Amino acid sequence: xxxxxxKIKTAALSLVLFxxxxxxxxxxxxxxxxxxxxFPEVIEIPANTKVxxxxxxxxxxxxEFESYELNREKVISGNRKAVIFIGPLSPGEYPFFGEFYPxxxxxxxxxxxx
Amino acid sequence: xxxxxxVLILQEILEAALLFxxxxxxxxxxxxxxxxxxxxxxxxxxxxxxxxxxxxxxSEWFDxxxxxxxxxxxxxxxxxxxxxxxxxxxxxxxxxxxxRDTAHFSHDSSSDLKNSLKIMVSMMLxxxxxxxxxxxxxxxxxxxVINQPLxxxxxxxxxxIGAGIGISAGVLIYYGLLGLPAKKITxxxxxxxxxxxxxMAAQATLLLTQADWLPYSKVLWDSSTPLPENxxxxxxxxxxxxxxxxxxxxxxxxYLSGVSLILLCWxxxxxxxxxxxxxxxxxxxxxxxx
Numbered sequence: 001x002x003x004x005x006x007k008i009k010t011a012a013l014s015l016v017l018f019x020x021x022x023x024x025x026x027x028x029x030x031x032x033x034x035x036x037x038x039f040p041e042v043i044e045i046p047a048n049t050k051v052x053x054x055x056x057x058x059x060x061x062x063x064e065f066e067s068y069e070l071n072r073e074k075v076i077s078g079n080r081k082a083v084i085f086i087g088p089l090s091p092g093e094y095p096f097f098g099e100f101y102p103x104x105x106x107x108x109x110x111x112x113x114x
Numbered sequence: 115x116x117x118x119x120x121v122l123i124l125q126e127i128l129e130a131a132l133l134f135x136x137x138x139x140x141x142x143x144x145x146x147x148x149x150x151x152x153x154x155x156x157x158x159x160x161x162x163x164x165x166x167x168x169x170x171x172x173s174e175w176f177d178x179x180x181x182x183x184x185x186x187x188x189x190x191x192x193x194x195x196x197x198x199x200x201x202x203x204x205x206x207x208x209x210x211x212x213x214r215d216t217a218h219f220s221h222d223s224s225s226d227l228k229n230s231l232k233i234m235v236s237m238m239l240x241x242x243x244x245x246x247x248x249x250x251x252x253x254x255x256x257x258x259v260i261n262q263p264l265x266x267x268x269x270x271x272x273x274x275i276g277a278g279i280g281i282s283a284g285v286l287i288y289y290g291l292l293g294l295p296a297k298k299i300t301x302x303x304x305x306x307x308x309x310x311x312x313x314m315a316a317q318a319t320l321l322l323t324q325a326d327w328l329p330y331s332k333v334l335w336d337s338s339t340p341l342p343e344n345x346x347x348x349x350x351x352x353x354x355x356x357x358x359x360x361x362x363x364x365x366x367x368x369y370l371s372g373v374s375l376i377l378l379c380w381x382x383x384x385x386x387x388x389x390x391x392x393x394x395x396x397x398x399x400x401x402x403x404x
Contacts, residue, residue: 050326050330052326054178060261061258061259061261061262062169062254062255062257062258064251064255068338068342068343068344068359069338069360071320071358071360071362072324074181074182074324075169075173075181075251075254076173077169077170077173077254078170078258080170080173080174081174081178082173082178082181083177083178083179084324085179085323085324085325085326087330088330099122100118100122100255100258100259101118102118103118
């Protein structure tokens, strides 16, 4: 009985630890949209790591974050924030653009070995 | 602004146009009045407008991933409606009269009428869901541009042309399908319906991965060098069969599951609807079905 309880405790503890590990392991990267431009234009992230992109659209108009290389597509309403999870990715260059204003809104994610 | 609008609107419309054409062909083959088109487009346009107007709030649900979750839900609901439709249509097309001679097919019996109504409702739902999803992006895009006087004219002109090309493609698919030999029409149409289903399932999986509701799965292949997604052919294939240059394992599995679901629903309908023959002659039943 005692050993069973201990097992449950260990399981619960490892779950909590694992959970906090996963939580802690998701870095947040902030990206701004202003005057139909992305700031920063180049974002560097570590390879093989999931990243939470927090996109803050400071323009009054909506923009659509799009990247063929990242397989991501999301509308971000004017003056609003949005979250996009990307990765884990292998090292390389992953361009992205704003589908509504593709001439100016361009950027890329550089994935580098940590 | 002009060219961008053409591409953007065309992309959104192509996907819906394919589904539209496939459903119209089924409708014609089963002698169902295309009343569902008007109802479906109307409902879809309303849905798209509501979705677009509330996008900002919806996006903030579930810790800023509401947009992905709601879109995935729309895709999955559409997949289920398409499954139901495949089931309903397969029972309908088994009826020998429908196939051999559609002109003589009558709506006299009340069960036929009931069946037609059910199919019409499913088709209306399918079309309205597809339009809600694709149309909301169009509304948001045009809504944003409309406040910038310099951009209004080229955007509207580009959108009009994009929509025109998309709708023409739909018309081409429709007549292309109807031009096939009679036996091939239903087969090709079913295959296209199944591919739309697969596409919906794969897109839903991608959206839920983007929202971190589904875990990451490894990329299966990279065909971006021979066929980039942002090439003309890539765009076309994306809209028509959900082409991805770098699909993940889960996306691929979802695609296959979506396709299988539609085909299984069709087979199930055939099995249930098959006239109870003597067990010794199953091959005859199969022949009638085709």
